Amino acid sequence: MTDFLKLVANENMKIYSRSRTWVMLAILVLCNAGMPLLFYIAGGDMDRWTVFSWTESFTFMLTTIFTVVIAAEMIAGEFTWGTIKLLLIRPWSRGKILLSKYLAVLLFSIVGTVITALTAFIFSSMLFESPASGMEGFMGGTAPRGALLNLLTDYVELFVIALIAFMISTVFRSGSLAIGLSLFILFVKNLFGLIFNPERFEWAKYVLFLHTDLSVYIHSPTGPGGVSLWFSVTVLAVYCLIFAAITWTVFAKRDVAA
Amino acid sequence: MIEPLVSLRGVSKVISSRTLVEDLTLDVPAGQVFGFLGPNGAGKTTTIRMMVGLMSITKGDILIGGHSIKTSYEQASSLVGAIVENPEMYKFMSGYKNLIHYARMMPGITPQRIEEVVGLVGLSDRIQDKVKTYSLGMRQRLGVAQALLHRPKLLILDEPTNGLDPQGIRELRDYLRKLSREEGTTVFVSSHLLSEMELMCDTVGIIQQGRLVDVRQLRSPEGERAFEETAFAVDDTAAASKVLASYPLRIQEGLILVGGDRERIAEINTTLVQNGVRVYGIRPVTTSLEDQFLQMTGSERHD
Numbered sequence: 001m002t003d004f005l006k007l008v009a010n011e012n013m014k015i016y017s018r019s020r021t022w023v024m025l026a027i028l029v030l031c032n033a034g035m036p037l038l039f040y041i042a043g044g045d046m047d048r049w050t051v052f053s054w055t056e057s058f059t060f061m062l063t064t065i066f067t068v069v070i071a072a073e074m075i076a077g078e079f080t081w082g083t084i085k086l087l088l089i090r091p092w093s094r095g096k097i098l099l100s101k102y103l104a105v106l107l108f109s110i111v112g113t114v115i116t117a118l119t120a121f122i123f124s125s126m127l128f129e130s131p132a133s134g135m136e137g138f139m140g141g142t143a144p145r146g147a148l149l150n151l152l153t154d155y156v157e158l159f160v161i162a163l164i165a166f167m168i169s170t171v172f173r174s175g176s177l178a179i180g181l182s183l184f185i186l187f188v189k190n191l192f193g194l195i196f197n198p199e200r201f202e203w204a205k206y207v208l209f210l211h212t213d214l215s216v217y218i219h220s221p222t223g224p225g226g227v228s229l230w231f232s233v234t235v236l237a238v239y240c241l242i243f244a245a246i247t248w249t250v251f252a253k254r255d256v257a258a
Numbered sequence: 259m260i261e262p263l264v265s266l267r268g269v270s271k272v273i274s275s276r277t278l279v280e281d282l283t284l285d286v287p288a289g290q291v292f293g294f295l296g297p298n299g300a301g302k303t304t305t306i307r308m309m310v311g312l313m314s315i316t317k318g319d320i321l322i323g324g325h326s327i328k329t330s331y332e333q334a335s336s337l338v339g340a341i342v343e344n345p346e347m348y349k350f351m352s353g354y355k356n357l358i359h360y361a362r363m364m365p366g367i368t369p370q371r372i373e374e375v376v377g378l379v380g381l382s383d384r385i386q387d388k389v390k391t392y393s394l395g396m397r398q399r400l401g402v403a404q405a406l407l408h409r410p411k412l413l414i415l416d417e418p419t420n421g422l423d424p425q426g427i428r429e430l431r432d433y434l435r436k437l438s439r440e441e442g443t444t445v446f447v448s449s450h451l452l453s454e455m456e457l458m459c460d461t462v463g464i465i466q467q468g469r470l471v472d473v474r475q476l477r478s479p480e481g482e483r484a485f486e487e488t489a490f491a492v493d494d495t496a497a498a499s500k501v502l503a504s505y506p507l508r509i510q511e512g513l514i515l516v517g518g519d520r521e522r523i524a525e526i527n528t529t530l531v532q533n534g535v536r537v538y539g540i541r542p543v544t545t546s547l548e549d550q551f552l553q554m555t556g557s558e559r560h561d
């Protein structure tokens with residue numbers, strides 16, 4: 001087990017030895033500090049949780065993009081650099097190497113999320129008052145709860161998109177394709193819901209893109225096409241398992257002739 | 259007979275109905291420097307990729323230290339250190355961090371061992387620099403360092419002299435012989451350069467168009483170079499070759515050429531004389547492997 005953690009440590013070392021990783025983390029800090037500051041300068045009459053949620057809903061997009069950048073390079077990078085050969089001739093099965101890489105991506109996503117949440121929270125709290133007790137936050141429910149649920153549902157979306165990027169990176173061994181395709185999906189997925197409206201097409205409720213944004217369930221007990229939260233979570237889980245299986249199969253079986 | 263450390267058993271590799279390696283069977287005894295010789299495109303790298311588990315084996319199996327690369331990959335590969343084609347490293351990290359990376363993947367490698375290997379390949383004063391600042395020769399040496407970290411029983415090097423200057427080639431050669439002598443490491447080294455192989459290897463296997471065409475011992479177990487032939491000048495080569503039918507021989511420019519040690523030479527002489535063939539002269543000829551290699555590959559081309 002400690003031996004396996006060393007593999008994860010290796011992947012972390014490779015991620016954090018690159019200056020671009022630190023640039024991305026610095027940008028996250030800057031944006032999460034800057035947004036509350038802008039709201040403050042603009043002089044809005046808002047409470048800290050509202051500011052936090054508005055900041056987070058914008059900056060979390062960046063966290064997602066940066067995680068996608070890391071995930072996209074994870075396997076494809078080793079192939080482009082040619083280092084995949086020296087990595088795969090060690091006494092470790094390919095499955096374990098792949099898992100260590102995926103865990104390093106998840107760790108990065110958690111680091112990015114924590115930086116986002118902490119910085120946004122610190123600056124919102126410094127510059128704004130807490131809401132008057134008993135007042136509803138704009139998200140519904142009590143204000144902190146709404147903000148945290150929002151963060152959680154954003155993370156779920158990040159998780160799915162990052163897995164897609166990781167899969168494309170493995171299957172096509174191209175970092176730019178992985179970034180391009182997964183961000184394309186991130187930005188146009190809402191269109192799918194409009195075109196293939198589950199009210200009109202029965203099968204559309206099984207489309208992944210309708211379920212990546214679970215935040216609809218914060219306000220309403222039913223989601224797209226009247227499905228429940230559990231239905232959405234199950235659809236997401238099934239897709240994630242399929243993506244993981246594809247990634248693993250391709251990576252474990254592939255002839256490496258880089 | 260020493261147990262072979264590496265055993266290739268009927269190994270074939272087929273990619274989209276093209277056969278890159280065909281029915282390769284080969285044993286490499288422990289402690290040898292084995293040369294895998296063949297022209298470009300012969301299938302050397304493909305074979306090595308299968309030996310280290312980078313490519314699947316279409317047919318047959320490869321055993322390393324008795325472990326199948328197909329079914330017990332983790333045991334088999336823990337005995338192996340390798341460079342496959344160019345040693346690509348993480349350029350954005352220092353040489354030292356690169357070695358830490360590989361050290362973490364194998365059990366029991368101490369910081370002292372890393373120091374030791376770095377000293378061995380002569381990178382001590384540059385090891386903290388980023389790999390992107392290294393010359394090709396330095397990268398090659400870092401490649402050798404990562405392959406040696408865990409004291410592998412088998413060291414596999416694919417065309418290691420590519421891109422090295424004569425000085426570097428010489429160092430590598432001396433180093434490989436030293437490894438095999440002092441640590442008993444078995445070395446499997448591929449090359450298309452025949453002259454290199456002659457100086458480095460105990461045995462060479464020659465591969466051509468994916469097939470093993472010959473395996474030759476270049477040195478006797480005592481370390482003598484055994485790659486010599488003896489020429490007999492006789493009055494009638496046809497009669498002589500009939501008399502000597504049981505010996506492997508060839509006829510070239512009116513001379514009978516045979517391989518083998520002194521006893522065999524004496525034996526052949528006796529046989530010739532006893533059968534009424536007149537022997538005018540006996541002398542040793544050193545044919546370079548290159549000549550033989552070209553002969554072999556030349557004759558292959560006709561059929």
Ligand SMILES: Nc1ncnc2c1ncn2[C@@H]1O[C@H](COP(=O)(O)OP(=O)(O)O)[C@@H](O)[C@H]1O
Pocket residue numbers: 257273278296297298299300301302303304305
């Ligand atoms: N991944 C691959 N797919 C198809 N053909 C390949 C692949 N890799 C190598 N080859 C072909 O296989 C033959 C042997 O290649 P290789 O093993 O690299 O030769 P060598 O290392 O002896 O120069 C060459 O003709 C090469 O073009």
Ligand SMILES: [Mg+2]
Pocket residue numbers: 302303304416417
């Ligand atoms: Mg080659």
